[in-house]
Structures are given as C-alpha cells and as structure tokens.
Amino acid sequence: METMRIIEVNHGIFDLNDQVAAQVRALNHEKHRHMINIMASPGAGKTTLLMKTIEALKGTMRIAVMEADIDASVDAEKMQAAGVAAVQVHTGGECAMDAEMTLQALRAWDSGDVDLLFLENVGNLVCPAETDTGADDRVVLLSVPEGDDKPLKYPLMFEVADLVLITKTDTQAYFTFDAERVIKNIRMRNDHAKILFLSAKTGEGMEAWIRWICERMA
Amino acid sequence: METMRIIEVNHGIFDLNDQVAAQVRALNHEKHRHMINIMASPGAGKTTLLMKTIEALKGTMRIAVMEADIDASVDAEKMQAAGVAAVQVHTGGECAMDAEMTLQALRAWDSGDVDLLFLENVGNLVCPAETDTGADDRVVLLSVPEGDDKPLKYPLMFEVADLVLITKTDTQAYFTFDAERVIKNIRMRNDHAKILFLSAKTGEGMEAWIRWICERMA
Numbered sequence: 023m024e025t026m027r028i029i030e031v032n033h034g035i036f037d038l039n040d041q042v043a044a045q046v047r048a049l050n051h052e053k054h055r056h057m058i059n060i061m062a063s064p065g066a067g068k069t070t071l072l073m074k075t076i077e078a079l080k081g082t083m084r085i086a087v088m089e090a091d092i093d094a095s096v097d098a099e100k101m102q103a104a105g106v107a108a109v110q111v112h113t114g115g116e117c118a119m120d121a122e123m124t125l126q127a128l129r130a131w132d133s134g135d136v137d138l139l140f141l142e143n144v145g146n147l148v149c150p151a152e153t154d155t156g157a158d159d160r161v162v163l164l165s166v167p168e169g170d171d172k173p174l175k176y177p178l179m180f181e182v183a184d185l186v187l188i189t190k191t192d193t194q195a196y197f198t199f200d201a202e203r204v205i206k207n208i209r210m211r212n213d214h215a216k217i218l219f220l221s222a223k224t225g226e227g228m229e230a231w232i233r234w235i236c237e238r239m240a
Numbered sequence: 241m242e243t244m245r246i247i248e249v250n251h252g253i254f255d256l257n258d259q260v261a262a263q264v265r266a267l268n269h270e271k272h273r274h275m276i277n278i279m280a281s282p283g284a285g286k287t288t289l290l291m292k293t294i295e296a297l298k299g300t301m302r303i304a305v306m307e308a309d310i311d312a313s314v315d316a317e318k319m320q321a322a323g324v325a326a327v328q329v330h331t332g333g334e335c336a337m338d339a340e341m342t343l344q345a346l347r348a349w350d351s352g353d354v355d356l357l358f359l360e361n362v363g364n365l366v367c368p369a370e371t372d373t374g375a376d377d378r379v380v381l382l383s384v385p386e387g388d389d390k391p392l393k394y395p396l397m398f399e400v401a402d403l404v405l406i407t408k409t410d411t412q413a414y415f416t417f418d419a420e421r422v423i424k425n426i427r428m429r430n431d432h433a434k435i436l437f438l439s440a441k442t443g444e445g446m447e448a449w450i451r452w453i454c455e456r457m458a
Contacts, residue, residue: 037353044362063282064365064394065386092366094392115396117335117366145393147282148310148335148364167408168283174312175363190385193414239324 029127030112039153040203046156050139053085056239057139059119059157063172064145066165067189067222069097071231072140074222076104078232081138083239088127090119090144096136097142104120107133118149121156138239147172159238165190166197170204173211180211184197185218185234192221246423247345247427248330257371260339267346273304274457275357277337277375279397281390282363284383285407285440287415289449290358292440294322296450308337308362311458315360333368336367336448339374356457365390369397369446377456384415388422391429398429402434403452410439418429 050057062068076085086107089098094113101108109131113119114239119141133139134160141157143150163170164181167190173180180186186208193234222225243285268275280286285327294303303367304325307316319326327349331337335361351357359375380401385408391398398404404426406419423435434452438445 036280063363063386065383091393093395094389096389096392116362116371117313140306144366145281146364146366147336148362149366152333162272165275165283167383168281171314172282173311173315175309176313193385193411196411196414 028107029130030114039121042125043156044171046128047123047158049125049196049216050156050158055136055139057157058156058159058161058235058238059141059143059150060161060163060222061143061147061150062145063147063168066145066163066168067206068142068145068163070081071163071218071222072142072188073100073104073185074228075232075235076106076227077100079134079138079235080105082240084135085138085140086133086136087142088131088142089142090123092116092144093195103234107136109133113144116165117146118144118153119155120153124132124155124157137206138235139176147176151176152181159184161185161187162189163189164204166193166199168209170199170201173204173207176186177211180215183212184216186212187231188217188219190221190223191219191226193225243340243391246328248332257339260343261374263316264343264346265376267343267373268376270315270325271354273354273357274377274453275359275375275458276379276453277359277361277373278381279361279365279368280363280381281365281386283385284363284381286360286363286381287318289381289407289440290360291318291322292325292443292446293450293453294319294420296386297356297448297453298323299413302353303356303358304351304354306338306342306349308358310334325354327351328359330384331362334362335364335443336362336366336371338371344376355452359408365394365397368450369394369400377402379403379405379407381407382422384411384417387415388417388425391422391425395429398426398433401430401433403434404447406435406437408439408441409437409444410442
C-alpha cells in the first residue's frame with residue numbers, strides 16, 4: 023500500500039474553466055488515460071461502486087482514483103487498500119471540483135501509468151453538474167433510497183450525464199421507487215444518456231456498467 | 241386546497257447576508273412565528289418527515305412550509321395536500337437558500353397567521369450550511385442509507401446544526417450503519433447539538449422530535 027497523499031487545491035476562475043478543462047483533456051490524452059467523473063448525492067454508493075469496479079477490472083488495466091472531499095480522507099484510504107493508486111483532494115470548502123483543481127491535483131500527483139482514472143467528486147447533486155472538470159465522461163449515480171423524483175428536482179445534474187446509474191437496486195422492495203417513473207423523469211431532461219440499474223452489493227447489473235466503461239475506453 | 245404559488249428569488253450579496261438574516265428574524269419575531277431550517281442530502285427524508293410532523297401537530301398550531309428547490313414543485317403540492325399553507329421557492333440554480341431569498345419569499349407570500357414555519361432547504365449537505373437564512377433553528381437530517389461517515393465528509397453541516405436527526409432507522413438492519421459511530425463522528429464537529437433517531441415511516445422516535453419542536457417554540 024502506498025503512502026497517502028492529501029492535496030489541497032484552490033478554486034479556479036469560473037470563466038476560464040472551459041479552457042482549463044481542455045488542458046485536462048489534453049493532458050489525459052497525452053498520457054493515454056480515460057477519465058470518468060463520478061457524481062452523486064452523499065451516500066448514493068459512489069465509493070462502494072468504485073471498490074467493486076476496481077475488483078472487476080484490476081487484472082485487465084491500470085486504475086487510479088482521485089477522491090475529492092471537503093474534508094476527511096476515508097475514501098482514498100479505502101481505494102489504496104483495494105490496491106490502486108489513490109489521492110485525496112481537499113476542495114477547501116468548495117462543493118465540487120472544477121477544472122483548475124483537477125489540473126492542479128493531476129500535476130501534483132504522480133499516479134504512475136494509468137489507463138483508467140476515476141474522479142469521485144464531492145457528494146452533491148447540484149454544484150458538480152455546473153463545472154466541467156475535463157473528464158471524458160460524466161456518470162451520475164442515483165440510489166433507490168433517494169427516490170425516483172430526484173431528476174425533477176436536480177435537473178442540471180441529469181442533463182449533463184452521459185450515463186445514469188440507478189444504484190442499490192437490492193433495496194427496491196423496501197422503498198417506494200418506480201423504475202419506469204425514474205426513466206421518464208430522466209428522459210424529461212436528457213434524451214441520450216444511457217440508464218443502467220445495478221447493485222454493487224449483490225453484483226446484479228455490474229456487467230453492463232463494466233461493459234459501458236470498456237466501450238468508452240475503446 | 242390553496243392555489244400553488246411559485247416564487248422565483250434572486251441570490252443575495254454574501255457579505256450582507258448576516259444583516260438580512262437579522263431582518264428575517266425580526267420579521268418572524270414580529271409575526272410571532274418560529275422558523276426551522278431543515279437541511280439534508282437529496283432523499284434523506286425531509287419531505288416525509290415534514291408530512292408526518294404536520295400530521296402530528298396540525299390540530300395544535302398553525303403551520304406553513306416554504307419549499308426551496310432548484311426546479312419542480314412536487315413538494316409544495318404535497319404540503320398543500322396535507323392541509324397547510326405552502327409556497328414553492330425556485331432558487332434559480334443556487335444550491336441553497338440565503339437570507340435575501342428567504343426575505344423576498346416571505347414578503348411575496350401571504351401565508352396567513354402562522355405559529356411554526358418550516359423551510360425545506362435545497363437537498364445538499366454543503367451549501368445550505370454556509371448561509372444563515374434567518375431561521376431560528378437549523379436541523380440536519382442524515383438517513384441511515386447514506387452511512388455513518390457523513391459527518392466526517394461534510395463537517396460544516398454538522399457543525400452548524402442545533403439538532404441532528406438520524407432518519408430512516410427502520411432500514412438499519414439493511415445497511416451498515418453504526419449508531420455509536422455516527423454519534424462519535426457528529427461529536428467531533430459539534431459538542432452541543434441534540435441527536436435523535438427516528439423513522440417517519442414507522443413513527444418510532446417521532447415523539448422526541450415533536451417534543452423538541454415544542455420546547456424550542458416555548
């Protein structure tokens with residue numbers, strides 16, 4: 023297990039964000055790594071999904087995880103324990119990563135050669151949707167306990183998603199969550215995003231998610 | 241059932257927020273109403289808690305609910321159906337209500353005479369903690385499915401809370417959530433907030449929450 027790094031980053035100037043996001047993309051392209059921005063509410067299952075995804079893909083490619091949090095470093099420690107390069111980024115109170123913060127972190131962090139880089143964004147259904155980090159794909163998780171009405175209340179997040187993952191499907195019997203309704207609500211905001219249902223806990227639906235990652239990297 | 245009102249509000253200037261929050265407090269004081277700001281992640285159970293709280297208190301006092309969302313008005317419709325005055329505030333993309341928005345909404349809305357006013361803030365564990373709305377109390381909900389580590393990751397929210405409600409306790413058998421650990425994690429940030437456990441679904445723990453409201457209003 024590597025030693026934990028914690029990187030404190032500074033919020034970039036909003037207007038320049040698109041330019042810096044392009045720099046992040048160019049840097050990732052140069053390094054031949056594909057970067058996926060994982061966004062969701064706190065507790066939607068981002069960390070557990072990443073742990074299981076690493077388990078499934080670890081033998082086939084080099085993976086690294088950038089953990090963005092306001093404080094604490096519990097998630098980066100978990101990722102390192104799972105055997106991948108991980109870095110903890112502290113956003114200094116900011117409710118999301120922006121491109122400048124991402125670029126600063128990428129430059130400060132020697133992750134070694136990596137094929138697939140996950141950014142686990144700050145748990146938040148609002149701010150992370152507003153800022154392009156320079157990632158190649160944006161994945162939004164919505165967990166069954168949160169409810170099927172969330173795409174109505176947090177429209178931008180579902181609008182910007184390339185993929186929506188409905189997580190914790192193993193708890194569906196316990197909560198009032200209508201699969202058809204959530205699809206309808208997502209489609210009101212986004213007619214092209216792929217929508218997948220999965221439970222990282224039971225493994226149900228995980229193959230389709232893994233297949234999606236591999237297709238995007240191809 | 242009253243006709244639904246939707247109020248579009250504008251973000252106030254941050255530096256002036258404390259002054260405007262004092263104006264909100266003065267206005268509520270003048271109208272003899274107690275205002276509680278309810279904050280949590282999306283899907284933590286704010287709306288369900290409010291519905292059950294209205295059910296318990298409706299005969300004993302006049303209640304109104306201000307629903308703050310980025311978009312949609314599903315929650316205000318639910319509150320009106322429950323028989324209380326409700327207004328929907330659209331924050332125009334902002335991830336939380338501030339004092340100016342609250343004041344604008346209070347002035348634009350004729351709620352009639354009210355003893356207890358709930359503000360259901362935008363679902364978010366970051367931004368609403370940063371801004372005083374002028375409410376008398378700040379209540380934070382953390383649901384069992386979200387996990388007991390959230391006070392470590394969203395420290396400010398737990399720091400500013402007067403009361404932390406651990407919700408959806410009926411699902412505790414299904415999730416890995418340690419009651420002692422969550423208390424310890426909250427206490428790292430806040431040594432004075434009251435901490436209560438409840439399930440709005442089964443009603444377990446609701447009396448202590450209702451009692452807390454009545455004590456604060458006294």
